[in-house]
Amino acid sequence: MPCGTILLINAWGLHRDPKLWDDAESFKPERFENNGESTESYKLIPFGLGRRSCPGMDLAQRVVGLALGSLIQCFEWERIGEEEVDMAEGKGLTMPKSMPLEAMCKKKAIMNVFLSETVDDCL
Structure with missing residues (x-):
C-alpha cells in the first residue's frame, strides 16, 4: 500500500x-x-x-461487565408481554434493535438493606 x-x-x-x-x-x-x-x-x-x-476501549471492556453484572444482581427483570424478545437488528451505525426492548424491573429486597446502610454511612 x-x-x-x-x-x-x-x-x-x-x-x-x-x-x-x-x-x-x-x-x-x-x-x-x-x-x-x-x-x-x-x-x-x-x-x-x-x-x-475507539479511545475508550479499555474503559468500556472493564466497565460494561461491571454495569451489566450490577443490573442483573440488583434488579428483578420481567418481559412486559408473553411474546419472545425480538432480536432483529435495525438500521444504523450502532446496530440498534428494530423493536426497542421494553422490560419491567424492580429492585431486589436485599437492595433495601444495602441502600439504607449506604445512606446511614454517608450521614
Whole structure:
C-alpha cells in the first residue's frame, strides 16, 4: 500500500463473514467465553483497529461487565408481554434493535438493606 493510504476496516462485514464464523448470523456469546482464550476471540473487533480505534476501549471492556453484572444482581427483570424478545437488528451505525426492548424491573429486597446502610454511612 502506498504511504499515507487510509484503510477502513469493515467490522460489520468481518463479524458476519461465514468464512470466519460458524453460523455467522446467529447471536452466540458463548463463542467468547474463557476470557478471550477461545479460538474465535481474536476475530471480534468491536472497537475498530489501529490509530483510529475507539479511545475508550479499555474503559468500556472493564466497565460494561461491571454495569451489566450490577443490573442483573440488583434488579428483578420481567418481559412486559408473553411474546419472545425480538432480536432483529435495525438500521444504523450502532446496530440498534428494530423493536426497542421494553422490560419491567424492580429492585431486589436485599437492595433495601444495602441502600439504607449506604445512606446511614454517608450521614
